[in-house]
Amino acid sequence: MIFRTPSLIALMTLAWCCSPLHSASAGQDAVAELESLLGGIDSLSADVEQLLIEAGGGVLEQSLIVMHARKPGGFSWEMLEPFVELIVTDGTTLWNYQPELEQVVIEDWKPDQAELAMSLFQGEFDSLAAEYRVTMAVAANRQRFELAPRQLGSPYGVVTIEFLDGIVDAIRIEHRDGQRTAWLFTNVQTNIPLADEQFEFAPPPGIEIVDSRAASR
Numbered sequence: 712m713i714f715r716t717p718s719l720i721a722l723m724t725l726a727w728c729c730s731p732l733h734s735a736s737a738g739q740d741a742v743a744e745l746e747s748l749l750g751g752i753d754s755l756s757a758d759v760e761q762l763l764i765e766a767g768g769g770v771l772e773q774s775l776i777v778m779h780a781r782k783p784g785g786f787s788w789e790m791l792e793p794f795v796e797l798i799v800t801d802g803t804t805l806w807n808y809q810p811e812l813e814q815v816v817i818e819d820w821k822p823d824q825a826e827l828a829m830s831l832f833q834g835e836f837d838s839l840a841a842e843y844r845v846t847m848a849v850a851a852n853r854q855r856f857e858l859a860p861r862q863l864g865s866p867y868g869v870v871t872i873e874f875l876d877g878i879v880d881a882i883r884i885e886h887r888d889g890q891r892t893a894w895l896f897t898n899v900q901t902n903i904p905l906a907d908e909q910f911e912f913a914p915p916p917g918i919e920i921v922d923s924r925a926a927s928r
Contacts, residue, residue: 766889
């Protein structure tokens with residue numbers, strides 16, 4: 712569920728194609744390196760610029776997000792532009808708060824429905840090698856991992872994760888329909904204390920509460 716909001720520009724599309732990285736390894740070596748980089752992250756806070764790019768290369772939507780993640784299960788995704796929305800989970804309950812609608816939707820959190828990027832931030836690597844062919848390319852202080860789904864039914868084409876000096880820098884997803892989503896990370900802080908309250912939500916007075924947990928029982 713990462714997420715309904717996207718983000719850089721056509722200039723970035725050019726950078727995707729032309730980055731001068733040199734192939735380093737594939738298979739288990741690449742998987743082990745990716746697991747090592749992400750496995751060492753117990754918490755992460757960052758500003759995220761999200762782009763949704765259509766198949767023809769035009770930018771459909773550009774968003775600004777504040778993200779927090781903490782193992783196990785904590786995730787917060789707060790969109791600030793072009794509209795305000797908060798999606799947060801403590802690993803058990805998912806809240807989706809939309810101030811403009813004066814509404815919060817509450818659901819049971821279902822880890823199996825999480826997007827790949829969120830699963831990896833949470834340290835869920837068990838099926839990575841079985842579900843994706845992973846290759847790694849390295850140039851100077853940048854590492855780029857490409858994850859190609861093994862199953863034809865996957866909604867993804869290729870998922871690319873880039874690190875700069877060992878810190879996550881960008882995640883890009885090519886969708887089967889030709890669209891692409893990009894997340895560009897800045898102001899990244901890892902392994903800092905994040906309070907439990909960061910991954911909980913108390914609805915403000917007067918808003919509509921749609922509790923899908925009760926409806927599903």
